Amino acid sequence: MKSRNGGPVEHLGRSMLVAGLLTCSFAAADPRPIVVEDSARLTSPDPTYTQFGRAVGVDGDSAILSSTRIAAEGRYLTAFLFRHDGIRWVPVRRLAEHLEDPGFRIPPAIAMRNGIAAVQGPNTDFYESSGATWMAMGAEIVTDGPGTSLRIDGQRVVSGEGTCQRNGRLFEKDSSNTWRAAALLEGFPEAGGCDNDLRGGPVDVAGDWAVVHQPAPEREFQPVRAALLFRRYDDGTGWNPFAYGSAEAPADATQFGEDVALKTGNGGDLLDVIVSGSAASGSYVFREQPGLGFRIADRIQTVDGYMGGGRARSIARSDALLFQSSFSYDRNADVVNVFRQRADRSYEHIAILAARNGESLGPALAASGNRVLVGGRADGTVHAFELPALMRRSPxxxxxxxxxxxxxxxxxxxxxxxxxxxxxxxxxxxxxxxxxxxxxxxxxxxxxxxxxxxxxxxxxxxxxxxxxxxxxxxxxxxxxxxxxxxxxxxxxxxxxxxxxxxxxxxxxxxxxxxxxxxxxxxxxxxxxxxxxxxxxxxxxxxxxxxxxxxxxxxxxxxxxxxxxxPSLLSTIYSTGFEVGNTGPWKRSGLGFWNLWSGASVVWNQSSIAGYARASIGAPADDQIVRVRARLDTFATPNGSEDRWFGVMARHADERNFYYLSLRNSNTVSLRKFVNGAATTLATAAFNVEPATWYALRLDAVGNQLRGYVNGRLVLEASDTSHARGNSGPVMYKAAADYDDFLSIQP
CATH class of the missing domain: 2.60.120.560 (Exo-inulinase; domain 1)
Known part of the structure; x- marks a missing residue:
């Protein structure tokens, strides 16, 4: 794994929880949502590109953010690819740019999910992940102008078509692995005539369902909107271009449909159609009722009296979580409210994402796993959030x-x-x-x-x-x-x-x-x-x-x-040391660390005087830590005292952590330090040779600890001494090389 040099990112550290709420449970007596503050801010890597982040997308460790370049011949729409190296978001490259039609003043729409990305400006470009980067997939697809909404689910992409008809356009891969426009989801003309600034309504796709929001046909010249539902034919041969049904705004709706989302469940059944609403009403949850069509079954609302929000301006979903950007009267700024669905299918307000300096967040929103990006600010700032582990479903x-x-x-x-x-x-x-x-x-x-x-x-x-x-x-x-x-x-x-x-x-x-x-x-x-x-x-x-x-x-x-x-592994930190940046590592003890270049770059610790440790990454509870380690030499033994090298997990400080070690007594040992005192949890015979690479892995999941060497389980134990910490190499009176370090949350 490789890390990259830092870019124009102000790193603000791990997401912060207000008032010591880190250890609380959502089931606790206090019903108020926790507050998570931004961990980083991203800005344009090239000052000649402006309007940065008006559209955002994120997929695991990758993100794509829109931008604009002004030239004599007109305005170019483009996007920048970023990658998270375990510490910060780093710009990788600029993607394709397109000259904008002067008749349109709409930023590009971006969607990323499961290794697929789509960037829509005047036309639509598709990318697929390839290792640490993303590769363009064939020629761009010409569409009827830019839309303002773009979503991905599996191998399907749906966009709001840039026409006055407010159609949706659905893309799929064909048998030759080429993206193509597969279906037109027919909408209705824009109410009261055509306005370029409103072309392309909010859309979403989930399984065999798609939604395109637009004016309701029977209320065509009133400012009331409806979400049209589309589905694939039962025989799987394609999509029905005509709406299956609609989720219509109630008569008293003051805001309705700035964004939409779908939630599917068993066998791809459509469970919820979510349409954004006002602060008073909350967002609307529609469910199909036999013989009655789609009716309002629930509303998604913030906790009363605590940082409530105005109308939801955008919606994103990630696994069991739903995110809505809205205005907070308590902060006098835009925030993002986080909801989770309960067992009874109602939605619980569990968290608020907010900028730590009191800035308003923008309306552009994207989520993937435990990462959330919020853009759309006039100054081009994109706020990045890392959700704490207590918001994720546990393994x-x-x-x-x-x-x-x-x-x-x-x-x-x-x-x-x-x-x-x-x-x-x-x-x-x-x-x-x-x-x-x-x-x-x-x-x-x-x-x-x-x-x-x-x-x-x-x-x-x-x-x-x-x-x-x-x-x-x-x-x-x-x-x-x-x-x-x-x-x-x-x-x-x-x-x-x-x-x-x-x-x-x-x-x-x-x-x-x-x-x-x-x-x-x-x-x-x-x-x-x-x-x-x-x-x-x-x-x-x-x-x-x-x-x-x-x-x-x-x-x-x-x-x-x-x-x-129940979700993707979340990378805490990974590096192969090729870039040569070891600054983020926190070292302690008597170590002397240097990067050595040979067949590959390795991180060497050459002192044999005593303890040497290096830790990195955001503190996490459940974690899997992997590294390749090679012994250079042990210090001369003094009686029965062991010398050893290995890897540590849940490192709270230099006196408290778990560690897996290979020792000069030809043993492998799983131990813990508690307030500086070492305790053996498990040990086994293992022949240790110098100049030999060993693949070490230490799992700490719940109260279970497991140690692997070269892919084989060698030790396991149960212990509750340490619940949280970071990770890294550790050794005692040993000189060793390290490479290919990876720490992840299961």
Whole structure:
């Protein structure tokens, strides 16, 4: 992994919570939302480009922000790509620019999600992520002028068409992997005539549904608007260009429809149509009622009397969270209100995003995972926010230490049972007559990742194996990965009872060995890694939600240390040290650190006088820390005192942290420092050689700690001493090299 040099970004540190609310729970007695302040501000990387950030998009560690350049021949619309290097947002490059039609004065619209980006100005450009950057996908698509709204879901993009008809335009990939205009979603003429400044209404797309907001036909010449709902034909052959239904403003609505959003659920069913409203009414939640069409079922409102907002100017969604920009009378500034849906489908006001210097936030809004960007200010400032972990759904895990399989549902014909295996308990499938699965009950998510230690004890017939599944709905609908004894790992999709291998690669499993297997399904992207190495991935539609599961196919296997994450991993910090910037690292102890260049750039600590530590990244609770480490030399032993090098997690200060270490006693040890006193949690024999690279991984998820060396689980323990901190290299009387450091939140 590589970091980049800093750019024109004022870094303001981790999101701050007001009045010590960091440790509170949303279920606490105080119903008021917490306040999260901006962590960074982004400005134009080139002063010749103005109107920066009037449209914004974010997808994981990447962001695209619009900008404008004035030239003699006219005004050019463009956008800049930024990337988060674990510490700050860094500009990467400028994307394509287009000369604006002088008849239009609308900023470009931007959408990013699941590795796809679309930038709409006079025409529409598509980009797809490729490693650390984004590549243009073919020629731009000519559309009927710019729209003001653009949204992505899976392999579909919808835009507000820049015409007086207020149509929506839907784009999809064809069989040659080329983006094309796939459907026109027909709207109605602009009320009272055509106004260029209002062309292209708010839109959204989710699964097989799309919404385009515009004037209601029967009230065409009144300032009342409606959201038209469109859907794909039942046979999947395309989109019906005529509206399926509409969500119309109530008669007393003073503001209605500055933005819209869709929420889908089981099997792609449309759950909520959300249309922005006023401060008094809140935003409207429409749901379909049999025989009655779409009716208002709920309203999304801020907590009364506490930093309430004016009308919602824009809406963004990310997993279970909904974001609305609006005016706060308490702050006399624009803020972003954050809502989360409860089990009863009502919406809870859980947080407020605000600029720490009292500035108003702009109306442009984008969210991805725990990151939110807010732009649209006249001065070109874009505010970046990092949501605290307490706002994210926690990972679910099972170590089977309780000795039962509560929370799991084996499918018919399975024989899963919890058994003792060595020092720990495992979930064992022993029957080898066919396919068997155990489904993790509480994991019905849209985006999800499952990882587990998987050990095949006995392979059966040729092609037998074991693996994991995501979005499991039934034996007829799921995604899975199976590692087979034919020297092959397969990523598969079962949709409607039809099985297809999406991707495969060579991999020879060894019976009796643990492998850390991981399967991710985010949008239409699916990825498989073993022992931290990405092996196969695929882009495929199919089941949009479902539960995580364990899988065997004519094989007897053990499963342990299962972790299911309901969202993307969030990178805390990553670097390969190639750029040479180690300034952000906080060093302590007696270390002497330098960057050395050879076959690659490594970070060397050469002192053997005592303790040496280096920590980085925003403090986090659940975290997975990976690094490659190589011993140069140990100090001469003094009696039985160990010398060691390793990696630490939940580092609160130099006297409090967990650490995984390789030692001169030829052991690997999982330990903790509490107020400066070291305690061994687990240890095992391990031969340690100088000049040898070791891949170290330390997981701290909940109260579970796990240590891996070279992809193999070697130690595990439970402990509650440290709940939060950052991470980095640590050693005692040892000189060592480090490379490819990565810290992530599961």
């Amino acid at each position: 679910l895990q099972d170590t089977f230490a309780t000795g039962n399989g509560i929370g799991w549902t084996p499918t018919a014909g399975s024989s899963f049972a919890t058994l003792q295996s060595g020092a720990s308990r495992v979930f064992r499938q022993s029957e080898m007559t066919g396919e068997a699965r155990a489904v993790f009950d509480a994991t019905d998510f849209t985006s999800q990742a499952i990882e587990a230690d998987v050990r095949v004890n006995t392979f059966g017939a040729s092609g037998s194996g074991a693996g994991l599944a995501t979005r499991y709905q039934s034996p007829r609908n799921f995604f899975d990965v199976v590692v087979r004894n034919t020297g092959r790992v397969e990523l598969r999709r079962m949709a409607g009872g039809t099985l297809r291998v999406l991707a495969a690669t060579a991999f020879t499993p060894v019976a009796g060995r643990n492998y850390r297997l991981r399967l991710e399904s985010v949008g239409t992207l699916h990825r498989v890694s073993i022992d931290g190495v990405l092996l196969v991935d695929a882009d495929a539609s199919g089941p949009t939600h479902g539960r995580a599961a364990l899988v065997t196919d004519r094989a007897a296997a053990d499963f342990d240390n299962v972790v299911v994450s």
